[in-house]
Amino acid sequence: MSKVEKQSAALALVQDKDVGAVIPLNQLQQVAVAQFQRIARDTRDTPLRAILLGLTLHRVKATMQHGTFEAWKKANLTQGNIWSESTAIKNASFYMRLATAAIASTEATKPELLALPGDQTELALNAEGQSRKFVDKLQAFIDERTLDQLLRDEGIKDANKKKKKTGAAATSAAPSEAEKEVTVQDRFNEIEAALKLAREGATDKATWMAMSTQQHTDLKDMFEAAADRVCEVFVKTHGRKK
DSSP states (O other), X not given: OOHHHHHHHHHHHXXXXXXHTTSOHHHHHXXXXXXXXXXXXXXXXXXXXXXXXXXXXXXXXXXXXXXXXXXXXXXXXXXXXXXXXXXXXXHHHHHXXXXXXXXXXXXXXXXXXXXXXXXXXXXXXXXXXXXXXXXXXXXXXXXXXOHHHHHHHTTSSOTTOOOOOOHHHHHHHSOOHHHHHHHHHHHHHHHHHHXXXXXXXXXXXXXXXXXXXXXXXXXXXXXXXXXXXXXXXXXXXXXXXX
16 A cells, blocks of 8 residues: 555544544543643643644544534634644644554554543553554654654655755755655645545445435535536636637
8 A cells, every 4th residue: 555545544544433433522622622732831842642632633523513623623722822823723733634644654443543542641651452552553653753853754844944045055955846746746646545535435335325415415515516626726727628
C-alpha cells in the first residue's frame, strides 16, 4: 500500500463513527476541550498528547452531526488558553492531521482505536493491554522528535520556513521546479485516492442500506456540490467547450 493509500485509509479509520462513539458525545467533547487547554497551558513539548488530542477531535467530529464541527471548535477551543482564536483553530487542525499521519505510519487497527479509553489525557501513564501496545507504537513513531519536528517532518507545518538568507544560501534554499512538480503530483494522487475511497465507501451496499434517507441525501448533495465546483474551476481554467 502506498503512502497516499495509507493516509486515506487512516483518515477513514479515525473518522469512523464506531471509533467516535466509545463514550457519550458530551463527555467526549469535554475531554477534548480539557486536553486542548492543557496543551495550551503546558510549556513542555507534548507530541504524544498532541496526537491523542488529534484522535479525540476526530472522534468528536465523527460523532457530531455533519457540518457542525467547525462551529463547535470555534465556540469551545478558542477559550481558556493563551492562543488567539486563529492560532487555536490552526493548532487543532495540526493535531488532527498529525494523528492521521501517526495512524497511517503505525498502521493502527480499528480494535486498537476502539480500545482507547474515553479520557486519553493520562493515557501515556495509565495505558495497559491493547491500549499500551498502541501507545508504544505511537512512541516509536515519535522517537525523539519534538512536536514541532513532527509537524514539519510530516509536511503539516511549513518545513521550508526558515530565517531569511541572502546570496548563494538563499538561492540553494529555493525549491526546484522538479520539487514543485513532485509536490503537485503527490497532492493529485492524494485527492485521487481520497475520492476513490469515498466513492467506494458511499456505494458499498451494506453501508448504503444502513444509512438513513437523510444521509443518502447528504451524500448525494456533497458529491454533486464537489462535482459542480470542479467543473466550475475547470471552465475558468480551460475555457468553455465550443
